[in-house]
Amino acid sequence: xxxxRFLLRRLLQxxxxxxxxxxxxxxxxxxxxxxxxxTILGPNATAxxxxxxxxxxxxxxxxxxxxxxxxGGLVTGDLGTSIQSGAPVAGELAVRIGPTLELVVIALALAxxxxxxxxxxxxxxxxxxxxxxVRIAALVGNSLPEFWLGLVLVLLGYSVLGxxxxxxxxxxxxxxxxxxTGADLLDAALTGNGxxxxxxxxxxxxxxxxxxxxxxAPLLRSVRASALEVLASEAYAAAEAHGLRxxxxxxxxxxxxxxxxxPALAALVFGFAIGSTVLIEYxxxxxxxxxxxxxGLLYRDYPVVQxxxxxxxxxxxxxxxxxxxxxxxxxxxxxxx
Amino acid sequence: MTKxxxxxxxxxxxxxxxxxxxxxxxxxxxxxxxxxxxxxxPAAPLAAPGGAHLLGTDLNGMDVWSRVLYAARLDLxxxxxxxxxxxxxxxxxxxxxxxxxxxxxxxxxxxxxxxQAFPTFILALAVAxxxxxxxxxxxxxxxxxxxxxxARLVRAEVRSIRELPYIEAARTSGAPPWGILWRHVLPxxxxxxxxxxxxxxxxxxxxxxxxxxxxxxxxxxxxxxGAMISLGTADVVAGRWWTSVPPGLFLLVCVLxxxxxxxxxxxxxxxxxx
Numbered sequence: 247x248x249x250x251r252f253l254l255r256r257l258l259q260x261x262x263x264x265x266x267x268x269x270x271x272x273x274x275x276x277x278x279x280x281x282x283x284x285t286i287l288g289p290n291a292t293a294x295x296x297x298x299x300x301x302x303x304x305x306x307x308x309x310x311x312x313x314x315x316x317x318g319g320l321v322t323g324d325l326g327t328s329i330q331s332g333a334p335v336a337g338e339l340a341v342r343i344g345p346t347l348e349l350v351v352i353a354l355a356l357a358x359x360x361x362x363x364x365x366x367x368x369x370x371x372x373x374x375x376x377x378x379x380v381r382i383a384a385l386v387g388n389s390l391p392e393f394w395l396g397l398v399l400v401l402l403g404y405s406v407l408g409x410x411x412x413x414x415x416x417x418x419x420x421x422x423x424x425x426x427t428g429a430d431l432l433d434a435a436l437t438g439n440g441x442x443x444x445x446x447x448x449x450x451x452x453x454x455x456x457x458x459x460x461x462x463a464p465l466l467r468s469v470r471a472s473a474l475e476v477l478a479s480e481a482y483a484a485a486e487a488h489g490l491r492x493x494x495x496x497x498x499x500x501x502x503x504x505x506x507x508x509p510a511l512a513a514l515v516f517g518f519a520i521g522s523t524v525l526i527e528y529x530x531x532x533x534x535x536x537x538x539x540x541x542g543l544l545y546r547d548y549p550v551v552q553x554x555x556x557x558x559x560x561x562x563x564x565x566x567x568x569x570x571x572x573x574x575x576x577x578x579x580x581x582x583x
Numbered sequence: 584m585t586k587x588x589x590x591x592x593x594x595x596x597x598x599x600x601x602x603x604x605x606x607x608x609x610x611x612x613x614x615x616x617x618x619x620x621x622x623x624x625p626a627a628p629l630a631a632p633g634g635a636h637l638l639g640t641d642l643n644g645m646d647v648w649s650r651v652l653y654a655a656r657l658d659l660x661x662x663x664x665x666x667x668x669x670x671x672x673x674x675x676x677x678x679x680x681x682x683x684x685x686x687x688x689x690x691x692x693x694x695x696x697x698x699q700a701f702p703t704f705i706l707a708l709a710v711a712x713x714x715x716x717x718x719x720x721x722x723x724x725x726x727x728x729x730x731x732x733x734a735r736l737v738r739a740e741v742r743s744i745r746e747l748p749y750i751e752a753a754r755t756s757g758a759p760p761w762g763i764l765w766r767h768v769l770p771x772x773x774x775x776x777x778x779x780x781x782x783x784x785x786x787x788x789x790x791x792x793x794x795x796x797x798x799x800x801x802x803x804x805x806x807x808x809g810a811m812i813s814l815g816t817a818d819v820v821a822g823r824w825w826t827s828v829p830p831g832l833f834l835l836v837c838v839l840x841x842x843x844x845x846x847x848x849x850x851x852x853x854x855x856x857x
Contacts, residue, residue: 263700270697278713373586385846389838391789393796394812394831397819405822410818521704526794529816540797543712558705 249571256570260563262289264556267322271555272313280546303329316552328551330541335549338538339557344428345416346527346534352450353457356514365469366496366504370475372474380466385499387463392522396529403452410452411445414531418445436539453530460522461515468487468511469504476503506577509569516565520558587854594847598781601840605833609655618646620653620806629818632825638824641814643804650806651829657807659837661718662787665725670780672726673733674773680734681741681772682764691734693776698731707790711799721800725787732783733776741770785841792834810836 283299296483300306304315319326325335358429368380396413403410417423417430426433431450476482477500485499524536531537535554542550574580594636597635608615616637618624628644630636638647680688698706707728714720744750745768792809794800801807803814806832 266697267700275713280713280716283754313799373590378590381846385842386705386835386839388836389785389789389842391792391796391809391834391838393793393809394827394834397812397816397827398831401819401824401828405820448604517702518704521702521708524705524708525796528797540708543709557701558702562702565777578692 253567253571256567260567261372262557263563267311267555267559268552270316271374271552272316273309275546275548275551276309282546282548286329303327316549327551328542328547328550330545330547330550335553338550339553340537341425341428342533342535342538343557344432344534345430345532346523346536348429349450349453349457349526349532349534350415350516350523353461354512354516354519356454356458357462357465357515358508360458361465361469362501362505362508365466366473366500368466369470369473369477369504372477380470383397384463384470387459388467390460392456392460393525393529395459396453396526399452399456400529410448413452413529416446416449416532417442418449421445453526453532456526457519458521461519461583464515464518465508465511469508472507473500473504476500479503502576506573509572509576510566513562513565513569517562520561531568588851591847591850591854593650594843594850596847598832598840598843598845600837601843605655605659605837605840608652609659612649612652612656614711615652616646616649618649618652621645621804624651629823631823638829641811641826642818643814645804645831647811647825648810651833654808654811654830654831655837656766657718657801657805658788658791658834661722661725661791662784665722665791666780666784666787668722668726669729670733670776673730674769674776675743676730676736677734677737677739678741678764678769678772681738682745682760682768688738692738695731695735698728699735703728704790704793707774707794708730708797708799711794716799716802718801718805721791721794724794725790728790729783729787736775736779737772740775741768743766744771762763774852778845778852780845781841781848785838787846788834788838788841800854 283296283303283305285294287299297306304312307315310350311356316326323336325339327333328335328338331338364380368377371377400413402413411418418441421434421439423430423434423439423442423446424437426436430446431443434440434446482495482499482503485495490499520536523534524540526532527534527536528540535557539550539554539558541547542554609799612620618636622645624630624636624640624644624646624732627636627640627646628642630640630644632639632647636646636648636835638651640646676691680691701709707724710724710727711721714724735743750763750767753767758766791800793811795807796807796813798813803810811830812827812834816825818824818826
């Protein structure tokens, strides 16, 4: 109950921040150079055609009027109409967000497990060969261009070995997967579509691996650093001096204390992962949120840009909120109030 | 302790050697290849490595080895200049805000908060898409998205330094404020910046290449690693590795050089503090 109240209050506090983001994006995208109407008209369009198109999307109205209309729509869940496609933005967003979240969540989960295991392993061998190897590997991971890594994995997995599917799409169209959430793995599981599940998993393999490799590096470095601190702490030394057995020492004293700082970092890495996803989606023709937002940005599709920026900001703050709650659950000194 | 220091020095040396080799290769490019970076060999588009073209040619018949070498000039140059600009602008803002405080400090920190409410690559992507690509714009974009972090870092340092006895001593002996700031506060507040800046250069290279990969960076046919990888995307599916693997490998090695250098400096600072 207390957690719920805390969440509710924090979400309410976020409203002014999000309103600021909405106002800023709305103004900036209109002030900066570029015209969304020119991109949808043919080369032979006359000035009358342009004026008609402008009126159709309400762009002939004064800016304050446009903004009030937009804000009114937001309250009722209407994100406007895409200038490029003519379809409602909310609908397009709904089918685009699932594939991206699926990619990010699976990769982040995988990276968290690997980073925790390797980071603690490395810290317990601090200064020795194994530790140095892990640290150098993390530095290489930190220096990898994710889009290039994706291409190299395609080269190896598809072109050379033939294990992975071609980097186009998320599921084999022959499997007749019906669209529910857009997250293909989830959709296949919900509809009991076995072949589609296998195909989705197959297609997820390389992009997830790409993203996981680039985000595991910063997590690993941080886990190692905080494990080193715990190992040097008085509490740990006392537990060790009392002759506690290895397993209890590891689980009860090292693991939990080490993981306390991880949620905040994972939230930060989540933001980093969203940036990487734009590039990785491009490599694998994933047709997710990243590619959609990029297209909107390039064509100055005002409603699409506004919706994507608002969504990224919303996700970012919500993820940090979740991190706070998890942190409180892990660290007995922190109380949610 | 000496062991930590030795590991730190080996990281610093390795990183510096890698960077020196890349810089040399970039400078000596005309001696290392007979082809110009934008020179087209009409007889041999997509030629495999070997023969007249050491690393083959791309879709346009341009020599990959030559382009990879010349691209180092642009990639390194843009990254270093952009980070230098970010360091100077960010540090100055942080210095002034941190030393005097007051409303200027409040305004600056709110602006920094807004910048840091978005993932940095997303921010760079949005700004580059809205303002357009081109080399100069990219320098500005990368400097702009990095400056807030330096402002915050230097401000925090300055706030603790200004309370120290030696600043008080300088003040009571009648030194002018700008003199104190320039001679005593600034040099000491830059300590963390020295560690972050090399890491940041590597990150700037990745950002530049990423933007170019998406078509927002250096316009064709400019030789830039990200743009080269982008052009080679279609070749990968056909099994032609040489158009995209070499530029990425150079990029990786160069960023790794910066990472090793930054990590080594960090490690040395930690070891000395202990």
